[in-house]
Ligand SMILES: Nc1ncnc2c1ncn2[C@@H]1O[C@H](COP(=O)(O)OP(=O)(O)OP(=O)(O)O)[C@@H](O)[C@H]1O
């Protein structure tokens with residue numbers, strides 16, 4: 001394997017089965033995917049199709065998969081330090097303030113002064129400056145999710161993995177946070193893999209959209225299709241090319257084109 | 264989110280594994296409807312005051328029964344006799360040394376046992392190897408009744424302070440060890456995984472995620488350990504000592520001084536309650552900070 005080709009992340013024939021004593025259930029099968037450095041990828045699929053499972057494999061949170069996951073040519077390690085993850089649930093430490101929770105994401109050994117400034121900056125970016133000293137139980141679900149996003153960003157990772165990062169946000173905050181993600185990405189160029197349920201979000205943000213669906217050949221989900229939104233960002237959701245893609249995506253998710261265009 | 268809440272709830276419900284509080288210092292389990300804050304019992308200072316009612320009634324009943332001479336003075340001396348016994352011992356300068364040495368033994372033994380319990384609980388709760396190696400042995404040692412240690416300890420350490428403090432430390436060790444060990448098994452795996460995902464491992468992970476998560480367990484373990492320490496103190500002093508409240512018990516029994524015997528029991532109750540209350544206050548603060 002030559003180092004530093006165009007792919008920052010490569011999945012080769014990745015599969016994952018879960019099972020206890022004898023009964024094994026194949027969740028993912030035969031996933032082949034090459035993600036270029038700097039790409040924003042959305043993973044979309046029905047609930048339970050294995051999106052989180054795939055994301056966890058990419059970040060080395062789960063190393064029980066078959067096949068290969070390579071980051072810049074080397075196999076992903078357990079809890080790979082090159083990745084940072086925003087979990088599907090916020091997973092904040094209940095006894096720590098929002099500030100301290102975000103600071104958890106900083107790379108080990110960050111000098112104190114840098115750390116304080118960086119965390120304050122991130123809290124400001126995600127609109128939590130006011131809640132900096134609050135405990136997780138004192139903030140709303142959407143605020144907790146933003147804290148979790150800030151924590152992942154604090155890592156300044158090579159690969160940012162986000163599991164439904166905007167799911168708990170109200171429409172307005174969601175738009176702000178999507179914009180934030182794009183702004184940060186424009187600055188850092190971090191390879192970003194994001195799980196989402198929202199077709200429009202995927203269409204507006206990603207370079208490519210990976211659709212997971214049941215494999216026609218065997219048990220488990222695999223990549224049913226990869227969609228590439230045509231226009232460069234920023235995109236308008238009423239762009240005709242996107243409208244066509246949206247219908248194709250919704251059809252891929254098993255939604256009739258007549259239904260509401262919201263995912 | 265849900266698992267997190269569940270864990271929090273679990274910690275909340277398991278943490279006050281202590282006797283119900285009548286003085287209102289510990290974590291009150293009988294939380295009341297917020298609409299009822301004006302109820303008399305919920306007013307500040309009412310609950311602790313109410314807690315003194317029954318003891319006062321008992322004192323009066325004791326006084327009445329003794330005055331009616333239902334029992335002989337040896338069986339049940341009147342309250343005044345117990346008070347005079349206390350005054351007598353104070354005048355001889357004995358009471359403070361009995362109390363002092365007992366408190367010293369309890370605090371030393373409790374401290375040593377609690378620290379060791381935390382160290383072992385943490386190591387065995389976190390390391391599978393240490394767990395597999397040592398947990399069966401500790402389980403068996405825990406099953407040994409406290410008094411069974413006494414002859415061996417006396418043989419090894421003579422009838423000095425060491426053997427007594429060691430016995431108390433053994434008594435204090437197990438509650439702390441057991442609750443911390445069990446608490447660590449129940450730390451929300453989602454939080455631990457989040458810690459690991461951000462590069463935390465080993466002691467850093469323990470300090471950041473696991474230790475704060477088990478603070479409530481540690482405190483319920485400490486409170487049990489403190490009660491156990493007083494229990495083991497009396498065991499140690501009953502058998503071999505020339506000072507202390509346990510000695511006062513046996514000595515008074517041998518001399519037929521029931522007044523002093525009752526005094527010793529009351530002192531044990533009061534001291535046990537005071538130390539538990541202090542620990543309960545610390546627990547309350549720690550739980551407010553760490554949950
Ligand atoms: N650790 C595990 N042990 C057993 N089964 C698991 C485990 N993790 C995931 N699964 C199973 O794998 C399947 C896919 O789970 P996953 O969380 O990846 O779905 P998802 O696509 O992220 O769903 P959602 O959109 O609802 O978040 C589910 O059926 C789940 O029960």
Ligand SMILES: [Mg+2]
Nearest residue numbers: 051052088163
């Ligand atoms: Mg998921």
